[in-house]
Amino acid sequence: MRDLKGHPELCAVNSATLGFQATVHEVIDEIARAGFGGLALWRREMEGQDIKSIAKHIRDAGLKVTGYCRSTYFPADSRAQFEANVADNVTALREAAQLGAENFALVVGSGKDLSAAQAQVTEGIGQLLPHARALGVKLALEPLHPVYAADRSCVTSLAQALDICDLLGDRHLGVLIDVYHLWWDAFVARDIARAKGRILGFHVSDWLTPVGDVLNNRGMMGDGVIDIPALRAMVEAAGYSGLVEVEIFSTQNWWKRPMAETLGIAKERFGAFV
Amino acid sequence: MRDLKGHPELCAVNSATLGFQATVHEVIDEIARAGFGGLALWRREMEGQDIKSIAKHIRDAGLKVTGYCRSTYFPADSRAQFEANVADNVTALREAAQLGAENFALVVGSGKDLSAAQAQVTEGIGQLLPHARALGVKLALEPLHPVYAADRSCVTSLAQALDICDLLGDRHLGVLIDVYHLWWDAFVARDIARAKGRILGFHVSDWLTPVGDVLNNRGMMGDGVIDIPALRAMVEAAGYSGLVEVEIFSTQNWWKRPMAETLGIAKERFGAFV
Numbered sequence: 440m441r442d443l444k445g446h447p448e449l450c451a452v453n454s455a456t457l458g459f460q461a462t463v464h465e466v467i468d469e470i471a472r473a474g475f476g477g478l479a480l481w482r483r484e485m486e487g488q489d490i491k492s493i494a495k496h497i498r499d500a501g502l503k504v505t506g507y508c509r510s511t512y513f514p515a516d517s518r519a520q521f522e523a524n525v526a527d528n529v530t531a532l533r534e535a536a537q538l539g540a541e542n543f544a545l546v547v548g549s550g551k552d553l554s555a556a557q558a559q560v561t562e563g564i565g566q567l568l569p570h571a572r573a574l575g576v577k578l579a580l581e582p583l584h585p586v587y588a589a590d591r592s593c594v595t596s597l598a599q600a601l602d603i604c605d606l607l608g609d610r611h612l613g614v615l616i617d618v619y620h621l622w623w624d625a626f627v628a629r630d631i632a633r634a635k636g637r638i639l640g641f642h643v644s645d646w647l648t649p650v651g652d653v654l655n656n657r658g659m660m661g662d663g664v665i666d667i668p669a670l671r672a673m674v675e676a677a678g679y680s681g682l683v684e685v686e687i688f689s690t691q692n693w694w695k696r697p698m699a700e701t702l703g704i705a706k707e708r709f710g711a712f713v
Numbered sequence: 714m715r716d717l718k719g720h721p722e723l724c725a726v727n728s729a730t731l732g733f734q735a736t737v738h739e740v741i742d743e744i745a746r747a748g749f750g751g752l753a754l755w756r757r758e759m760e761g762q763d764i765k766s767i768a769k770h771i772r773d774a775g776l777k778v779t780g781y782c783r784s785t786y787f788p789a790d791s792r793a794q795f796e797a798n799v800a801d802n803v804t805a806l807r808e809a810a811q812l813g814a815e816n817f818a819l820v821v822g823s824g825k826d827l828s829a830a831q832a833q834v835t836e837g838i839g840q841l842l843p844h845a846r847a848l849g850v851k852l853a854l855e856p857l858h859p860v861y862a863a864d865r866s867c868v869t870s871l872a873q874a875l876d877i878c879d880l881l882g883d884r885h886l887g888v889l890i891d892v893y894h895l896w897w898d899a900f901v902a903r904d905i906a907r908a909k910g911r912i913l914g915f916h917v918s919d920w921l922t923p924v925g926d927v928l929n930n931r932g933m934m935g936d937g938v939i940d941i942p943a944l945r946a947m948v949e950a951a952g953y954s955g956l957v958e959v960e961i962f963s964t965q966n967w968w969k970r971p972m973a974e975t976l977g978i979a980k981e982r983f984g985a986f987v
Contacts, residue, residue: 553896553897553940584859584860585858585897585898586858586924586927588897590923595897596898622827622862623859624870625827625876649864650863653924663863666826
């Protein structure tokens with residue numbers, strides 16, 4: 440297992456961790472200044488911006504772009520809306536390619552009819568794949584914690600995500616493993632081993648107790664209950680050698696702090712708790 | 714599939730649904746008056762009471778006791794505490810037998826080291842089994858929603874619960890299927906089929922969106938996203954013929970209403986949404 444202590448260049452920062460309190464250019468500068476090796480950005484940060492100049496800024500700063508967040512939900516009540524969702528994701532894939540992102544994060548959505556939503560998700564990913572191949576951006580399917588099954592994702596376990604990968608059978612589709620979403624699963628070791636060669640990203644944060652707001656009260660690594668090093672060992676044993684990315688949604692704590700403070704603490708925690 | 718409309722005698726009420734606002738004797742009378750076929754009670758309701766007289770009251774009212782809630786969490790930091798937890802569960806099993814309960818609900822607890830907690834849970838259930846056999850009360854292992862993995866249960870899927878049943882291999886151990894805990898699982902149909910002959914209880918409520926407080930904001934059947942009839946069809950196809958039990962934790966809504974109102978609405982919803 441890699442030693443992350445003193446190696447922030449092996450770590451990336453998802454810009455959501457910093458609370459969207461500054462321009463994307465300021466975010467790039469702060470992350471580079473702290474010594475990290477990469478970053479992940481969000482579509483909302485591209486609004487009204489010139490993507491090419493953002494991409495150039497990132498390259499000039501020596502940063503990798505791990506991922507581009509995130510897909511528009513696939514499931515829809517009408518065929519027209521489903522097709523519009525897929526089309527919007529094609530647009531996002533082009534943006535990801537312009538940014539030089541390694542992958543496009545698929546947070547897939549859900550619906551009252553879970554089985555129907557799952558079928559639409561599989562079909563939608565299948566429709567994106569030719570575009571992903573043409574653009575050279577991988578699709579990183581991210582299973583979310585089951586607490587989001589009603590609204591954000593009908594894909595709620597790594598086993599289920601891998602079944603979708605198996606079904607579509609394309610090397611441009613893999614999985615994104617986020618400890619916050621998967622730590623509870625008694626079968627996670629078995630399923631991470633099964634994911635060998637298909638792990639496109641590894642996200643870290645922590646699960647606080649009591650969890651409170653399940654969406655926007657994620658903890659900094661070390662402040663919660665997740666055994667992150669154990670999960671990282673599994674992921675690296677399964678061949679993952681990419682950057683380890685911190686992604687913390689925290690309206691009441693980390694998002695209120697100056698960016699440099701959050702980045703400094705994250706850097707320490709990467710070395711001690713990841 | 715059984716028709717529940719006009720058949721409250723096929724349905725049971727978990728007393729927690731009524732918010733613990735009255736004595737256990739009042740609760741028994743209200744549930745019987747509404748025409749339900751059974752009820753489940755909690756240990757807290759036995760405090761300072763004569764269990765034999767409660768049991769007689771229930772029998773006289775013509776009600777079954779589906780379950781007795783619930784186990785003391787098994788995992789502990791010390792061996793002495795683990796043994797005390799098991800001993801406390803033996804005491805609870807005796808109370809369940811006195812009440813004539815069909816099963817004792819196992820909500821198993823968790824710990825920061827999930828694997829260690831899982832091992833303690835399996836060992837603890839194994840130690841309870843001889844007592845369960847001697848007393849004629851079945852142990853109903855209840856997988857909880859993964860949102861409770863940090864504190865309330867390290868058993869978070871039906872597949873995992875069935876693996877524990879397989880390991881211990883005893884007919885006095887089975888599973889309790891609660892739609893609130895399992896509805897999100899893409900593998901739930903497969904796993905319910907696997908549970909054939911081992912389903913000891915079927916609990917209903919609904920998952921509201923947004924969920925808000927994940928512990929005490931459960932919805933009445935029909936008010937949320939769960940396809941309860943689909944899950945009941947699976948459970949009955951797997952041989953379950955016991956009572957269908959409503960269990961709603963709802964500090965801000967149902968627990969504030971008069972018991973008769975909640976029972977009347979539950980009775981309607983059983984016929985329309987379960």
